[in-house]
Amino acid sequence: VSHLRFDPLSGEWVTVSPRRLGRPVTASAEGCPFCPGGEGSEAPDPDWDVAVFDNRFPSYGGPGEPLPGLGPGYAAAPAGGRAEIVLYSPRHDVHLPDLPEGKVRLLVEVWRHRTEVLEADPAVACVFVFENRGRDAGQTIGHPHGQIYGYPLVPPRLARELERLREHRLRHGACLVCAIRAHEAGGPRQVDREGGWLAFVPFAPRFPSEVHLVPERHVGELAGLGDEEVADLARLLQRTVRRYDGLYGAPMPYVMAVYQRPRPAAPEGLWHLRVAFHPFLRAPGRLKYLAGSESAAGAFLLDASPEDMAQALRAVRL
Numbered sequence: 525v526s527h528l529r530f531d532p533l534s535g536e537w538v539t540v541s542p543r544r545l546g547r548p549v550t551a552s553a554e555g556c557p558f559c560p561g562g563e564g565s566e567a568p569d570p571d572w573d574v575a576v577f578d579n580r581f582p583s584y585g586g587p588g589e590p591l592p593g594l595g596p597g598y599a600a601a602p603a604g605g606r607a608e609i610v611l612y613s614p615r616h617d618v619h620l621p622d623l624p625e626g627k628v629r630l631l632v633e634v635w636r637h638r639t640e641v642l643e644a645d646p647a648v649a650c651v652f653v654f655e656n657r658g659r660d661a662g663q664t665i666g667h668p669h670g671q672i673y674g675y676p677l678v679p680p681r682l683a684r685e686l687e688r689l690r691e692h693r694l695r696h697g698a699c700l701v702c703a704i705r706a707h708e709a710g711g712p713r714q715v716d717r718e719g720g721w722l723a724f725v726p727f728a729p730r731f732p733s734e735v736h737l738v739p740e741r742h743v744g745e746l747a748g749l750g751d752e753e754v755a756d757l758a759r760l761l762q763r764t765v766r767r768y769d770g771l772y773g774a775p776m777p778y779v780m781a782v783y784q785r786p787r788p789a790a791p792e793g794l795w796h797l798r799v800a801f802h803p804f805l806r807a808p809g810r811l812k813y814l815a816g817s818e819s820a821a822g823a824f825l826l827d828a829s830p831e832d833m834a835q836a837l838r839a840v841r842l
């Protein structure tokens with residue numbers, strides 16, 4: 525059963541989830557648990573556009589169990605929370621760039637709706653929408669899909685950002701992300717824009733062609749987006765993935781994540797919504813590995829300038 529353990533040296537919680545090893549690994553449609561109608565399929569019958577269901581091998585949601593033998597500064601807790609799968613299409617071979625625009629919009633609407641549902645669960649401290657695309661990004665089932673975690677805690681990355689946002693707000697009385705977005709608009713790292721959404725490579729990214737999508741309006745979560753903003757985001761999401769696939773002429777393995785207000789840790793008005801892509805190719809056929817500096821020291825090294833990567837992404841013919 526899943527549970528959380530606290531590491532006294534890093535000050536971070538990790539999730540221990542041995543059951544996940546039972547999850548099947550399959551790239552092809554044969555034996556795919558997400559293709560509707562197949563034997564042992566977890567997907568509902570095929571009359572749908574986007575489907576959501578509980579992950580059968582969840583990282584979160586277990587009742588937990590008592591752990592014996594805790595040591596100095598150690599702590600453990602049940603991994604309550606939620607884990608859901610979001611299928612982008614009943615078809616095994618239809619990826620995000622191939623979907624009709626209306627279906628991508630529907631997908632974002634589903635994220636928005638599930639966020640509202642999961643946020644109402646008292647066991648959930650942070651709703652995190654993400655996609656692992658490609659085997660090199662940790663995708664174990666080839667069927668195009670994303671996931672939604674209802675974390676029982678605020679994950680370390682978001683907790684740190686929350687502190688940075690709080691500090692900037694105290695010192696300058698304004699939102700740091702609003703300031704960054706305004707600074708990047710029209711600059712050398714801008715990649716694309718759609719309505720009020722700006723796509724840009726951040727000043728100091730962790731991955732060479734990392735792209736962030738940030739709305740102009742100061743809004744903290746998907747649930748706060750109007751229909752027009754959802755439609756604009758859907759178009760920009762799809763174009764961004766097409767740019768990635770065009771960059772090296774092959775599907776880009778990436779992790780895409782929606783960073784939204786971790787309720788209830790972040791007071792209303794403090795957070796600014798963004799979607800971030802973490803792409804794993806640094807050149808054609810060459811993966812960016814998390815090697816010694818990244819894995820062991822947490823210090824990321826880039827072998828291309830963010831300005832050059834933005835230029836290359838802008839230049840992709842769509």
Ligand SMILES: [Zn+2]
Nearest residue numbers: 556559616667
């Ligand atoms: Zn499938």
Ligand SMILES: [Zn+2]
Nearest residue numbers: 699702742796
């Ligand atoms: Zn803002």
